Amino acid sequence: MLEAELLAVLQQVEDERLHAVAGYGSLFAFCVEAHGMSESQAAKRIRAARLARRHPRMLRMLRSGELRLGGIHVLGKLLDACTDPDAVLDRARGRTVRQLEALTAELRPRPDVASSVRKLPARRNAGGSHAPSGSMAEAVAGRPLPGADAGRVESAAAPPGEAFALRTSVLPASNRGGRSPHGGTRTPRPSGPAATG
Numbered sequence: 001m002l003e004a005e006l007l008a009v010l011q012q013v014e015d016e017r018l019h020a021v022a023g024y025g026s027l028f029a030f031c032v033e034a035h036g037m038s039e040s041q042a043a044k045r046i047r048a049a050r051l052a053r054r055h056p057r058m059l060r061m062l063r064s065g066e067l068r069l070g071g072i073h074v075l076g077k078l079l080d081a082c083t084d085p086d087a088v089l090d091r092a093r094g095r096t097v098r099q100l101e102a103l104t105a106e107l108r109p110r111p112d113v114a115s116s117v118r119k120l121p122a123r124r125n126a127g128g129s130h131a132p133s134g135s136m137a138e139a140v141a142g143r144p145l146p147g148a149d150a151g152r153v154e155s156a157a158a159p160p161g162e163a164f165a166l167r168t169s170v171l172p173a174s175n176r177g178g179r180s181p182h183g184g185t186r187t188p189r190p191s192g193p194a195a196t197g
Contacts, residue, residue: 003045003069004062010049048072055079057089066093074100078108 010027013019019030031042051072052059058075061067067089074097079085088107092100 004059006045007049007052007059007062010045011053014046014049044069044073047076051076051079055085055089057086061089061093068097070097071095071100074104078104081108 010031013030014027019025019027022030022034024030024034027046028039028042031037031046032039037045048069052062058067058072058079062069062072071092075088075092079088082088088103091103095103
């Protein structure tokens with residue numbers, strides 16, 4: 001494919017600093033000014049050429065049609081971070097960009113947001129006096145936290161004039177009734193009055 005040959009040429013130009021010989025301060029300037037690429041095209045192809053230098057098999061897959069230019073960008077960070085790039089490329093063969101995005105999410109899931117509770121500043125009401133902006137304890141008292149392994153939030157009421165913010169991870173709808181993507185059994189969904197508030 002022509003894209004594969006272009007990436008190979010860009011690798012050679014950068015390796016031998018041919019852009020400097022031609023009077024350009026960078027490979028990017030060489031692509032844009034000498035060859036009329038848009039800035040976006042130049043940046044994408046230079047990044048792909050550098051990724052393919054670190055993982056030469058990508059260039060061979062691009063030549064054979066097993067991988068497309070967009071796929072190189074999707075796989076880049078994953079391949080740089082994993083211990084077995086060949087295993088990833090085996091699974092990437094022939095997939096669309098969207099399928100590669102799903103594969104990347106599967107192999108490199110984002111960590112859960114750590115659950116936390118923090119105090120919020122008091123809010124003034126219309127009369128100028130301090131009023132709580134909402135009671136975290138009243139909002140979640142007696143209800144299980146989504147994704148929590150055990151326990152319930154047991155609290156009566158927040159101190160007068162104080163409010164709290166709750167931050168926690170919630171599993172996506174696609175995982176309902178299944179297992180957590182990070183291993184282990186997911187906490188069952190609550191039922192009864194506490195589940196409908």
